[in-house]
Amino acid sequence: MFDTSGEPVLNAKGRQVHARQVLVQKLNKKWAQVKVPGCGWVKFRNTRPGLPDAKSFRVTYRAGKWHVAFAVIPDPVDAPGNGETVGIDRGVAITAALSDGRVLNCPHLSVKERAKLRKPQRRASRTGKGSLLCKAEHTEAARLKAKEANRCKDWCEKTSTMLARSFDTIRFEKLHIKHMTRSARGTVDEPGKQVSQKTGLNRAILAQGWGLLRQRTEDKAPGRVEDVPTAYTSLRCSDCHWIDKNSRKSQARFVCSNCGFTCNADLNASNNVAAGQGGNSRPRHSAGAGGMTRRSLRVSVNPSNAISP
């Protein structure tokens, strides 16, 4: 956000201005100015100590506010050198479960704020489409949504810095967020099932900032971030490596059907990620996703197929 002496020219698509040449001047402790092409000197609130040493900057207009962002490549965070490895299991109920037992949650809008957000959305639906009033209501809604996005971003920045500072190796499970958030709508001939439920889940997944957390951690700790394949991370016992879908008693509870190891399900998964286990092909002795009964069933039905212990 900044005071303008004539608004910057924006392109039609992204409503933003890029500039390759950076001319910045300090005005006082809080304010500085930058030369925007086609517009002249523009004052902006400097939120960082010192002037930005950037090669380019971008001016954007988002949710009723002007922003100027300088492209500065930050120095990577030094590894702590303690040899510690952390596994991170990302989920919807818990944003990030760490293998050291910590549970981190990305902040969202409160119930009160959500109710506040619905008001302008409702009002906008009653106004004429494209009218000035409609636009104003949408701006108000966008302002509140931007608040949530900003909180999520802030959380991702703080969490990734914390991870880069406190661990030598950071392991994430490999997620295909794009595949996971595919719509369930289907085609006209074959409409999908539970489309609105899937839409809600997709929204919840995208609101967690999974991708951003992984990306920012990599930026701050280059070469120290590893991806672990996801298969069976949530079904494998982190103690005896037994895989059984019956071990996952509920969303939060994990009780191993083989050794009785009891643990929070997310913590168990993050332990598997930390150990780098997940994608190893299913061991022969595991009960598999079908459950333990399968093995004994197969033995009785067809003895030639029995798996030797």
Ligand SMILES: [Zn+2]
């Ligand atoms: Zn076990």
